[in-house]
Amino acid sequence: MVDFFGLYNYWIVIVLAMAGMYIVIARGNLIKKLVGLNVFQASVFVLYISFGKVSGGTAPILLKGVVTYSNPLPHVLILTAIVVGVATTALGLALVVRIRREYGTIEEDDIHSQDGHT
Amino acid sequence: MMLEVIDIIILTLMTVTVIGIVVMRNLLAVVMLGGIYSLLAASIFVALDAVDVAFTEAAVGAGISTVLFIGTLALTTRVEKRPKHKPLLPLCVCIITGAVLIYGSLDMARFGDPNSPANRHVAAHYLENTKKDTGVPNVVTAVLASYRGYDTLGEVTVIFTAGIGVILLLGNWRRGLKPPAPHHEDKA
């Protein structure tokens, strides 16, 4: 039972991440794919932050009288990763807007049929 | 124990949100649920002591990203078409990938273990020496801007790239985007 509680956090997050990835690769709507990508990445971020949690610790801002802090390094990494994520999303959306103008649709299937399966 | 309870509640809410995102075809609803997902992730970050990350995720994931998504919806369309294919292959890919990750998680240090390798070695060094080295009490800021300042330089470059990219792709330029004609003669 203890063992289960030690890992359940990881498992739920893994399932969420895979649901996000599923949306990315299974759906044909270009905007929905990007939402899925965000879900996928956000779940991986939660996984990272889970690695750095220390039971009984507090946020890593040094204070007098506190001995146990959670691990600051995953926080730093994920701060960077969040920025990379939003940058990707913004670029992806700009592409979607342009695709919509050129093709009149944002569904993958319609785009393929317009381009004759190339 | 309190932490575990909060954790389970938020994770359950996140699961419900993701199911909503998969099922719904109204893109505005999907985008809003995506924002809610980020907000829930931010609250879990608070529970896991990552206040800086929570702050950022709430501002970016639930804020700016959602605004940009809604802006795109206004310029494109609101409803997703009904999917045609049976998504068997993607489903298999995701199940296998998830299985590999869960397999990998079996040998991980348990959640919250203060003696896991991740929480010792380099991380312990930061917690011990930040005050002495930089005089900054927020260890996350110190690591971000000084110990791993080069990473942050890269991060700023990434956001810079995205800004340039959006301007290049969507900016209002004098001429529309007409492909140039080939040059049969040399330019004067």
Add this chain to the structure above:
Amino acid sequence: MREYLILRVITKLLFPFILLFALYVQFHGDFGPGGGFQAGVIFAASFILYSMVFGVRSAQHVLPVGILRAGIAGGLLLYALVGVVDLLLGANYLDYSPMSAEAKVGQHLGIFLVELGVGITVASVMMTMFFTFATWRED
């Protein structure tokens, strides 16, 4: 958006406080949660709110495209040049210690400057992105 009187009044009331909060997050990031990135996003959020209620044109009156572009480039440049200054002072790239007589003070100064660079670039990029999406028209 003439008819939304409450929205307009509340926005005008909130606007300075959001800006103030952004500045607080920017300059207090060493001591509490926050830093350049969060501050930049909040700063941008205030202008995004303003332009949603009063229109992009009036927001761009205060922040024309040229200034935003300069901000995008300037923030990154500030960050990178702090490192170059360290090089010229004889230290390794991004080693802030020699920027002051005492290493600890130098570190603090360096962190302050690079966080400022981050804030400027992030705020300018976020606002630029929003304005670009908002003013884009299909022709």
Add this chain to the structure above:
Amino acid sequence: MLREHLPVLVIIIPLIAAPLCILFRGRDQAFGIALLATWGSFACSAVIAAKVMASGTLSYELGGWPPPIGIELRIDALNALILLIVSGIGSVVAPYARNSLLLEYVEDRSYMFYCAFLLCLCGLMGVAVTGDAFNLFVFLEISSLSSYVLIALGFDRRALTASYQYLIMGTIGATFIVISIGLLYQATGTLNMADIAQRLPEHGYDRTVIAAFAFLVIGVALKMALFPLHQWLPNAYSYAPSTVSAFLAATATKVSVYILLRFLFTVFGVQFSFDILPTAVPLTILAILAMFIPSIVACFEHNVKKVLAYSSVAQIGYMVLGIGFVTMTGLTAGILHLFNHALMKGALFLVLGAVFYRIGSCNIDRMAGLARTMPWTMAAFVGGGLSLIGIPMTAGFISKWYLIQAAIEKGWWHIAVLIVASSLIAVIYIWRVIESAYFREPPEDLQNVKEAPLSLLIPAWILVFGNVYFGIETSLPVSMAELAARSLLGAN
């Protein structure tokens, strides 16, 4: 005084030049800045390479923090070679862009094109010098984001969808790499690659490490377009502007191959990657499939850019095949091919840019009879094509020769035969283009096409000349590749 700071200078020169392009605006100012920056970092790379060959691995501590506390730049022969390739191709392509149609297309935002180009260069070189696993991801994303933008600038609307597809696949790949780095961090508590390598054997190769390995290989395979994860590449390279295709085809996938090499051999270690896990077998099988299937597809394509793009997927196969041998000769061959392929694909795509400049198409039928009107351009194509096939006296021959030797050394005769057979397919798709250009009548509207301007011909010919030069005078790439292979194999 600046000599010791060279490893970081090579990155920050383009990084500082990029925002300067935005501040100065103006087509000519941006061009000047970009040219100075790329040539500057090429000069730095050359000095670094000389230093590494003379005195061994360079290490640079960013922020003055010793690794693993801070981020370390670490350059051995392999990194130095990659740096040379990326900055060298960048230096040739930067002046080429000025006169190609691309700048007319982007018109008043041409300074932004140069900015994105510099960012891409900076990202690729940043990946090549860093010794920190997470930093590698950050710079990989700089290069990826800027290449999405550059590809989307293509004249055809399909460039947009190609770029979008690349963005999705690339981000999934990058996220896989992040997951892998996270698992490694969770197991070892460090992000410095040398430190991970040192601590992994102590930690033991448990299930977490195996999962990290799987995610890394798949993530990198997506980024480097290893068959069958290559779907994004053909469209991305065919619809991107020629300048961009030339730059990316010659550098981007190479850097991904470098990441694979670095992680398989240095971080995870030869023993874990190849003795404990049976990685060599699937890699070899995929490599052989990659050598054949995309090559055969290339034989049926009408867009010559697409032919070359599919051929790029095939060439990745050769590199991975060399890695899969896990011998000194095999690795040398793989690394050599990395260098040589950059030369030949760069040359060929630059030639196509010149063709497009004059006739506005890269269709094989539109290129009929082109050798009459554009003899120098088509001669350059023949030069690059011969190298791609692997004719003696060209660079392409050298790497294939090493590859065959490696196969024979292992006693795998059938693989040696397969290498020759796949080269014959390359003969077919290159010959189709040559046949059309030399032995067919030009279309009526293209009777009076003029030769391409020198500003486009000279860069293309520089690379063609490189193909011949390094096919005869092989000591530089071979000695660097051998040194790199030795350090990869000897690291464990």
